[in-house]
Amino acid sequence: MFEEDYKRRFVFGSDYGTSDYKYGPITLGERPAVIENRGYLPERSMVSKILGVEKDIVVGKDVAYFLESGADLSSRMIYPMRDGVVAKSDPTAWRVIKELTKFSLEEFKPSGFGFKGYYIVASLSAIAPRYMYENLINIYDEISRETGLIHASTIIPQPLAVAIAHKELSCVVVESGHGNTQVAPISRAPIRDAIVALNRGGSEANAITAEVLKDSGYGDLAKEESLVRRVKENLGLLPLNLDEAINYAKRNPEHVRAIYQVPGTRIKIDLAEYSWTRFLIGEYVFDPNHEIFQSYFKRGMPRPSDTRVGDITFYGMLDMAETIIRAVERCPVELQPHLYSHIILSGGNFMWRPVSTMKGIAVDSQTKLQHMLRDKGLENVNVRLSPEPQYAVWRGCIVYGYAIPANYRWEWEKMEGWVYHTK
Numbered sequence: 001m002f003e004e005d006y007k008r009r010f011v012f013g014s015d016y017g018t019s020d021y022k023y024g025p026i027t028l029g030e031r032p033a034v035i036e037n038r039g040y041l042p043e044r045s046m047v048s049k050i051l052g053v054e055k056d057i058v059v060g061k062d063v064a065y066f067l068e069s070g071a072d073l074s075s076r077m078i079y080p081m082r083d084g085v086v087a088k089s090d091p092t093a094w095r096v097i098k099e100l101t102k103f104s105l106e107e108f109k110p111s112g113f114g115f116k117g118y119y120i121v122a123s124l125s126a127i128a129p130r131y132m133y134e135n136l137i138n139i140y141d142e143i144s145r146e147t148g149l150i151h152a153s154t155i156i157p158q159p160l161a162v163a164i165a166h167k168e169l170s171c172v173v174v175e176s177g178h179g180n181t182q183v184a185p186i187s188r189a190p191i192r193d194a195i196v197a198l199n200r201g202g203s204e205a206n207a208i209t210a211e212v213l214k215d216s217g218y219g220d221l222a223k224e225e226s227l228v229r230r231v232k233e234n235l236g237l238l239p240l241n242l243d244e245a246i247n248y249a250k251r252n253p254e255h256v257r258a259i260y261q262v263p264g265t266r267i268k269i270d271l272a273e274y275s276w277t278r279f280l281i282g283e284y285v286f287d288p289n290h291e292i293f294q295s296y297f298k299r300g301m302p303r304p305s306d307t308r309v310g311d312i313t314f315y316g317m318l319d320m321a322e323t324i325i326r327a328v329e330r331c332p333v334e335l336q337p338h339l340y341s342h343i344i345l346s347g348g349n350f351m352w353r354p355v356s357t358m359k360g361i362a363v364d365s366q367t368k369l370q371h372m373l374r375d376k377g378l379e380n381v382n383v384r385l386s387p388e389p390q391y392a393v394w395r396g397c398i399v400y401g402y403a404i405p406a407n408y409r410w411e412w413e414k415m416e417g418w419v420y421h422t423k
């Protein structure tokens, strides 16, 4: 088989997210497999008892066996990424990344004859420092030698992957996942000097959801991160205008009332007279500056702060529209109108569900942002929400791997092309 044909059959996408690792081969079509980006370091004595084999890191579904055993979670459960970045001097975190990658490739090991390893396309945050590229390529080298499951690899920034998935090579990608939000103007490649990042992602929406739960009498549940996340995803709403939404809720309490039955349990969460606070959850992601949030900060909810990672500042309190404007205004004036009319939203933190019976009150991310940008005087804006926004990066990885010729070799100056691994 010609190399080019071989490559097209065996492209494998890997999107390393702060909360979820999205992965799988081209044959999956539209949707990747998803597992939590975490690893468990079991006590030696427990491993063979529970799994029947020796292992020093457990990832994927098997983690659940250890959770049930009442094992010591806090020190042994490793979440390798913070805000999309794996620390340079954290060997355990890198071992989790390696184990996850190996696990994901093994899950899709082809049985047929002639397989010599995948063409893996990995995607990292647009602000990922160079050492992450180096470490990842080294890990792929090791996996290739240990398992033969990788033939070649390449790495692309997440916003570029999204642009490719949408076949828009000149646009603004707003990627908002669990850890943070990156706004990346793209003109064939991300315009690095124009990237503006926010220190707010899905985890901040979880933080305000936990406060909402405490206020309505479910303080004990607010400690369980995964439950808080589910409450947020099921009850959180995004208001077009927060004041109007709160007024609406006060006038129509039964209509806005939020009840969530936790599947498989007897727990029923009823926000009752606090149901109007559903609107705070979505609003906080887009704009945490409303005075109503002050009381939460005073009570101890951490105020999102500015932080620096490498040469990029992650703003804490900037609203989403202002962030986009700052990014676009760092680009040539000639390009700006085109960029405003091609804004693509991706990432799970944009999956707020509009409610058809609350038209103009509880909206989707696209409507909200379009409205915010118009309010700031921009007329010709066009914001598009990626279909299945959590998977856009992975889809872009697949399209990219399919398109980049097999004989295009990796170059560090361009950060493009394939690295071939010797087994």
Ligand SMILES: Nc1ncnc2c1ncn2[C@@H]1O[C@H](COP(=O)(O)OP(=O)(O)OP(=O)(O)O)[C@@H](O)[C@H]1O
Pocket: 016, 017, 018, 019, 020, 021, 083, 084, 176, 177, 178, 179, 180, 201, 202, 203, 229, 232, 233, 234, 236, 346, 347, 348, 349, 350, 351, 352, 353, 389, 390
């Ligand atoms: N329906 C929903 N409403 C609100 N938030 C949601 C919804 N569905 C998923 N999310 C949130 O999206 C986030 C996960 O999105 P995604 O998979 O894009 O992040 P990630 O890739 O793990 O993180 P990152 O890209 O920041 O490294 C979680 O915070 C999750 O709670």
Ligand SMILES: [Mg+2]
Pocket: 015, 016, 017, 018, 158, 177, 178, 347, 393
């Ligand atoms: Mg992501």
